[in-house]
Amino acid sequence: MTAATTPPPGTDRPAAADIHRGLAGVVVDTTGISTVIEASNSLTYRGYPVQELAASRSFEEVAHLLWNGELPDAGQLREFEARERAMRPLDRTTAEIVARLPETCHPMDVLRTAVSFLGAEDPTEDDGSPAANRTKALALLAKLPTVVAADQRRRRGLDPIQPDPSLGLAENFFHMCFGEVPAPEVVRCFEISLILYAEHSFNASTFTARVVTSTLSDLHSAVTAAVGALKGPLHGGANEAVMHMLNEIGDPAAADAWLTDALAAKRKIMGFGHRVYKHGDSRVPLMQEALDRLIAADGSPETTRLATLHTALRTAMVERKGIHPNLDYPAGLAYHLMGFDIPVFTPIFVMSRITGWTAHIVEQSEGNTLIRPLGAYTGPAERHVPAA
Numbered sequence: 001m002t003a004a005t006t007p008p009p010g011t012d013r014p015a016a017a018d019i020h021r022g023l024a025g026v027v028v029d030t031t032g033i034s035t036v037i038e039a040s041n042s043l044t045y046r047g048y049p050v051q052e053l054a055a056s057r058s059f060e061e062v063a064h065l066l067w068n069g070e071l072p073d074a075g076q077l078r079e080f081e082a083r084e085r086a087m088r089p090l091d092r093t094t095a096e097i098v099a100r101l102p103e104t105c106h107p108m109d110v111l112r113t114a115v116s117f118l119g120a121e122d123p124t125e126d127d128g129s130p131a132a133n134r135t136k137a138l139a140l141l142a143k144l145p146t147v148v149a150a151d152q153r154r155r156r157g158l159d160p161i162q163p164d165p166s167l168g169l170a171e172n173f174f175h176m177c178f179g180e181v182p183a184p185e186v187v188r189c190f191e192i193s194l195i196l197y198a199e200h201s202f203n204a205s206t207f208t209a210r211v212v213t214s215t216l217s218d219l220h221s222a223v224t225a226a227v228g229a230l231k232g233p234l235h236g237g238a239n240e241a242v243m244h245m246l247n248e249i250g251d252p253a254a255a256d257a258w259l260t261d262a263l264a265a266k267r268k269i270m271g272f273g274h275r276v277y278k279h280g281d282s283r284v285p286l287m288q289e290a291l292d293r294l295i296a297a298d299g300s301p302e303t304t305r306l307a308t309l310h311t312a313l314r315t316a317m318v319e320r321k322g323i324h325p326n327l328d329y330p331a332g333l334a335y336h337l338m339g340f341d342i343p344v345f346t347p348i349f350v351m352s353r354i355t356g357w358t359a360h361i362v363e364q365s366e367g368n369t370l371i372r373p374l375g376a377y378t379g380p381a382e383r384h385v386p387a388a
């Protein structure tokens with residue numbers, strides 16, 4: 001809560017005590033999709049702890065749960081998977097747009113443009129109904145990995161690889177990026193990251209999607225805006241920033257001194273801190289375990305160096321500031337070890353969060369109220385335009 005100048009009463013002039021910068025601590029609506037349970041530091045999707053979902057379910061099952069409120073039975077899952085697999089290929093124009101965007105732009109810009117273009121093309125009747133929105137959402141879930149993979153390949157000077165409908169979403173993504181599917185433990189680590197990234201209540205990008213939806217705009221407009229919000233390094237962009245930071249530090253023995261300098265320079269340490277979790281992100285232990293399995297399976301000197309550096313920085317940050325890592329800290333290094341290029345990390349987050357965003361778009365549409373807060377005016381008092 002931050003006081004501005006003493007505000008006179010009237011529209012857009014709330015009392016100073018009512019100003020909540022960054023909406024910190026403000027409850028803006030109800031939601032039935034997910035919640036953080038502070039007492040147990042756990043996160044539930046539609047009531048199920050995310051740890052239990054990550055232990056035994058596929059990302060596709062979690063997407064079904066977020067959208068429909070229940071886990072699918074065997075028949076529902078078969079149908080859901082068949083529809084997702086059928087929608088993966090890009091039409092020629094979308095593929096050409098992805099191929100022609102400048103390689104100097106960030107892959108999140110490519111994804112944002114692709115979502116916007118797919119919206120212009122989408123054949124689904126735009127009545128804003130939950131059924132129409134779920135169909136649009138499924139098409140995006142299916143196509144976004146194809147866009148991300150094709151974009152990574154063109155930047156490496158390679159042709160796109162067509163999706164393989166015999167593979168699940170996670171395996172198919174590796175196939176489209178690298179032309180091969182890695183060991184099951186690697187795919188599982190990736191799938192766990194997708195499950196953990198899928199949904200997190202009223203975070204900045206989801207809230208963005210809800211704001212756009214609240215004007216009765218369409219799903220693709222809301223998702224396009226959400227991609228833009230996720231790109232920033234204070235939000236989803238942090239998983240890339242973590243890897244850039246580790247590369248900047250380089251030597252594990254330098255972590256402590258680097259942190260001293262960075263904190264003295266008032267730099268934000270990427271992958272640490274969180275608006276909601278003040279004693280540690282509920283998703284980190286599971287992602288860190290998955291990362292540790294990747295590290296153990298690799299064992300190369302380069303991986304050992306990175307793992308030692310990662311641990312050294314985490315230990316120093318927790319000791320010095322009492323600020324814990326968020327999900328982006330282990331996920332960033334995990335994506336690097338899986339072979340993805342750094343600028344693809346946040347697009348991978350999008351491939352997962354598309355489920356949460358669109359669940360919220362449907363929820364917002366079903367009980368809509370226009371989202372329009374007030375700002376406390378601090379500009380000049382009313383005055384008159386001088387005679388010309």
Ligand SMILES: CC(=O)SCCNC(=O)CCNC(=O)[C@H](O)C(C)(C)COP(=O)(O)OP(=O)(O)OC[C@H]1O[C@@H](n2cnc3c(N)ncnc32)[C@H](O)[C@@H]1OP(=O)(O)O
Nearest residue numbers: 233234235236238267268269270271272273274275326328
């Ligand atoms: C999936 C996700 O989006 S998770 C978030 C990913 N983002 C990052 O990792 C970026 C780095 N982290 C941050 O910038 C912040 O922790 C945020 C933006 C995530 C949360 O910010 P807020 O809730 O506004 O935290 P807030 O600013 O109140 O932090 C409290 C104090 O801790 C400090 N702090 C918080 N996080 C960090 C950090 N990563 N590095 C250094 N200091 C930090 C703040 O500077 C502040 O110090 P002060 O009281 O001396 O001013």
Ligand SMILES: O=C([O-])CC(=O)C(=O)O
Nearest residue numbers: 199200202203204275276
């Ligand atoms: O909840 C937040 O503010 C950010 C976050 O961790 C997420 O979106 O997963």
